[in-house]
Amino acid sequence: MRNLSLSLFKKSAMMITLVATVLFSSCKKDKDEVVQDKNIVDIVVSNNNFSLLKAALTQAGLTDALAAKGSFTVFAPNNEAFAAAGFDTEAKIKAVPVATLKKILQYHVLGQQVTSSAIASANNTAAKTLADLDVFITKNSSGVFVNGAKVIEADIMASNGVIHVINTVLMPPSGNIVEVAQANPNFSFLVAAVLRASQGSTNVAQVLTGEGPLTVFAPTNQAFISAGFANEAAIRAADPATLTSILTYHVLASRVFSSDLTEGAKPATVNGAAVTISLNGGAKVKGNKNTTAATISAANMVTTNGVIHVIDQVLLP
Known part of the structure; x- marks a missing residue:
């Protein structure tokens, strides 16, 4: 009798295990199917942290396009990213011209699915977006970045x-380095310096409008004033020769986003001399004759021929 009871107990336990396994597998399958049944717009709409992205997609008339069958990759700025870019309310988003x-938004979308595992470990791999402009994807030991913006959830x-959720709104380039500087009133001293330097033996303006890619550490107007230039x-x-030496010391002959900067790096400038990068307490760059390092106050301004980082000092070679 005891053996019979033990046998029945074992059979009952096996049956319970089998039923539990089936139920668990069924639930897991249903969960996976629900996730896969949601298109990109469905996911954005159902996530409260994408409410500003949802408003932007609706205002731009892109919800149908991103809900359609296809294969897309969306680098999706969360609400924090929109707020940091100055779009912290739906009203501010609606104030932007629809075409712009x-x-x-199209600058955040690739026309094919690219998972994080499919991204090569490399710096600034170009990828064409639906805006017909390239973004530059980096994968390194620190993670995945697009135009220097970090992927915080892949x-x-x-x-x-x-x-892929990112912590920054990506702004498409609106011109080359000189054109972007000319459009920014906080760079009027820099533009004046480029034009004056170009009257000498080196056409600095031509260098900065060339094909590139280039990286410019761009001093603000206040940085020039602090360096002794009271006005334009x-x-x-x-x-012009002095200005040329200074300006070319702010230029790297490659595309370098903030995600490419490393502690203690000494990249050579177009001037020939090197600057020193430090990351402790925020990204900084120091010139050879500067007593302190310049703070990079705004990074990763993409242009058609490179990238601009805003700094608060004029670098001295």
């Missing part, structure tokens, strides 16, 4: 592609 907003799978007239009166 559409181009910005591989949210959808039925029509994949979403003072810059126009300066020796």
Whole structure:
């Protein structure tokens, strides 16, 4: 009798285990199917941290396109990213011209699915977006970055592609380095310096409008004032050769996003001399004759021929 009871107990235990396994597998399958049944727009709409992205997609008329069958990769800025870019309310998003907003959003979308595991370990691999402009993807020991913006959550799978959450709104380039500087009133001293330097033996403006890619550490107007140039007239009166030496010391002959900067690096500039990079307490760059390092106050301004980082000092070779 005891053996019979033991046998029945073992059979009952096996049956319970089998039923539990089936139920668990069924639940897991159902869960996976629900995830896969959601398209990119469904996921954005259902995630409260994408409410500003949802508003932007709706305003730009892109919801149907990203809900359609296909294979997309979306680098999706979260609400924090939109707020940091100055779009912290739906009203501010709706104030942007639709064509401009559409181009910005399309600049976040690739026309094929690219999971994080499919991204090569390399710096600044170009990838064409739906805006017909390239973004530059980096994968290194610190993670995955696009135009220097960090992917903070990767591989949210959808039925029509994949979403990677990023911490920055990517702004498509609006011109080359000189054109972008000319459009920014905080760079008027820099533009005056480039034009004055170009009156000498080196056409600095031509260098900065060339094909590139280039990286420019761009001093603000206040940085020039602190360096002894009281106004633009003072810059126009300066020796072109001196300005050329200083300006070319702010230029790297490669595309370098903030994600490419490493502690203690000493990249050579177009001037020939090197600058020193430090990352402790925020990204900084120091010139040979500067007593302190310049802070990079705004990074990764993409242009058609490179990238601009805003700094608060003029670098001295």
